Amino acid sequence: MNTLNKTLTCTVAALTFATALYASETDVLVINEEITIPTSAPAPEGSPLDKVISGWSFRKHETQALQMDDFDNPSFIFVDKASDQWTKVEGTEGKSCASCHEDVEAFKGLRTVLPRWNEAKSELYSMENYINDCRTERMGAEPWKWSKGKMTAMTALISLQSRGLPMSVKTDGPVEPAMKLGKELYYTRVGQLDMACSNCHEDNYGVMIRADHLSQGQINGFPTYRLKNSKLNSTHARFKGCMKNIRAKPFGQGSAEFKALELYVASRGNGLSVESPAVRN
Amino acid sequence: MRRISFAALSTVLISTSAFAAEVAPGDVSFDENGGVSASITSVAGDPVAGKAAFINRKQGNCLACHINDDASGQSFHGEVGPSLNGAASRWEEAQLRGIIVNSKLTFEGTIMPSFYRATNGARTMEKFAGKTILTAQQVEDVLAYLKTLKEE
Numbered sequence: 001m002n003t004l005n006k007t008l009t010c011t012v013a014a015l016t017f018a019t020a021l022y023a024s025e026t027d028v029l030v031i032n033e034e035i036t037i038p039t040s041a042p043a044p045e046g047s048p049l050d051k052v053i054s055g056w057s058f059r060k061h062e063t064q065a066l067q068m069d070d071f072d073n074p075s076f077i078f079v080d081k082a083s084d085q086w087t088k089v090e091g092t093e094g095k096s097c098a099s100c101h102e103d104v105e106a107f108k109g110l111r112t113v114l115p116r117w118n119e120a121k122s123e124l125y126s127m128e129n130y131i132n133d134c135r136t137e138r139m140g141a142e143p144w145k146w147s148k149g150k151m152t153a154m155t156a157l158i159s160l161q162s163r164g165l166p167m168s169v170k171t172d173g174p175v176e177p178a179m180k181l182g183k184e185l186y187y188t189r190v191g192q193l194d195m196a197c198s199n200c201h202e203d204n205y206g207v208m209i210r211a212d213h214l215s216q217g218q219i220n221g222f223p224t225y226r227l228k229n230s231k232l233n234s235t236h237a238r239f240k241g242c243m244k245n246i247r248a249k250p251f252g253q254g255s256a257e258f259k260a261l262e263l264y265v266a267s268r269g270n271g272l273s274v275e276s277p278a279v280r281n
Numbered sequence: 282m283r284r285i286s287f288a289a290l291s292t293v294l295i296s297t298s299a300f301a302a303e304v305a306p307g308d309v310s311f312d313e314n315g316g317v318s319a320s321i322t323s324v325a326g327d328p329v330a331g332k333a334a335f336i337n338r339k340q341g342n343c344l345a346c347h348i349n350d351d352a353s354g355q356s357f358h359g360e361v362g363p364s365l366n367g368a369a370s371r372w373e374e375a376q377l378r379g380i381i382v383n384s385k386l387t388f389e390g391t392i393m394p395s396f397y398r399a400t401n402g403a404r405t406m407e408k409f410a411g412k413t414i415l416t417a418q419q420v421e422d423v424l425a426y427l428k429t430l431k432e433e
Contacts, residue, residue: 192394192409194402199392204361210338210345211357249404 029056031068037164041271048202052272058215067279075156075225075277078232082157091141104157111162111274115263117174124178124259127155146253152223152232159276166273167220169266182264185257191248218269221278228281235262303417307399315386316375321417326425334419335426351430362393367432377427381420
């Protein structure tokens with residue numbers, strides 16, 4: 001859609017939907033009345049976007065408000081559960097997370113660099129991979145399912161330690177093939193509706209698609225609590241949802257494809273502040 | 282038991298005969314502008330059924346992307362595509378049919394799905410594999426409905 005059209009439809013939007021209902025880029029995200037989180041940033045080098053904008057900026061004010069106070073943010077019920085889990089001994093080795101890591105605050109900054117290359121495993125690693133390695137190799141416990149409750153709660157607790165820090169995944173070196181695959185997946189049309197991620201999140205962000213205000217599809221708020229299903233949702237579960245909406249067979253949770261896509265999408269949002277755990281509709 | 286299978290059999294017969302008069306997705310012929318001049322069924326399009334398919338989220342779901350004041354009773358009109366108010370005053374019937382059947386031949390690289398095309402995108406879910414989004418009759422019905430969208 002050309003710029004003129006876009007300007008026109010924006011004007012229509014302003015008239016059709018009361019301007020107050022939908023947020024704008026001028027809205028400021030302040031959490032607990034003390035932490036100000038920038039919701040946009042200059043686009044990283046090589047980006048097709050002018051600037052990168054958080055999904056928060058595209059939500060209705062009532063949804064935005066839920067993320068502005070940790071007491072109102074339903075994610076924190078799950079973060080609390082993860083805090084209990086943190087010290088819970090499980091598995092054959094008689095250990096909990098705290099046995100090796102002591103305080104979860106030590107993970108400050110980790111969320112901003114994941115996914116990244118794991119040299120020892122010669123594989124691209126998401127946070128879920130690291131958590132499950134600890135469970136199986138160090139605790140002698142069962143691995144958690146990629147997008148199930150205990151896993152998303154733990155990723156929320158760990159990601160929270162990086163809240164407000166800018167995303168900065170590494171895009172060169174051994175992750176280059178994954179970056180290439182992720183980019184290809186991002187721009188390849190799939191499904192009966194024959195669309196690519198870029199059709200919605202690059203070409204049409206800021207525009208209404210039926211009842212949804214399209215965002216740039218950034219992942220700086222993940223895992224996110226969704227009002228739609230009343231739980232925390234992993235990045236891969238969101239990718240799955242978008243693929244199913246276009247009637248495409250999703251890749252597996254934790255698959256090489258979704259990890260590559262996660263890395264590529266994360267790189268498109270480098271510079272954007274971590275908001276995990278965010279709230280979305 | 283016997284009655285049920287008889288009923289089932291007659292349904293099959295009816296749908297087969299209706300199918301015989303339809304142009305298969307791979308056989309639709311387009312002009313150089315992506316238009317389709319001939320009807321793809323032998324039954325005239327029904328604008329009322331067309332409006333229903335236009336609105337239905339599992340069928341046309343055209344409102345996902347288009348504003349259409351004629352369907353103002355429906356909430357949430359998307360704005361990914363242009364407004365369809367007065368579409369029939371801007372476009373000939375053949376072009377409108379072509380846009381519904383396979384919009385990519387009218388608008389290169391468009392996000393708009395192709396509603397009656399032989400091949401789907403890669404990784405189409407099994408449930409939808411080999412199927413068109415709209416049936417041939419629904420294409421003609423939606424077209425009949427679009428033709429009612431005239432400039433005041």
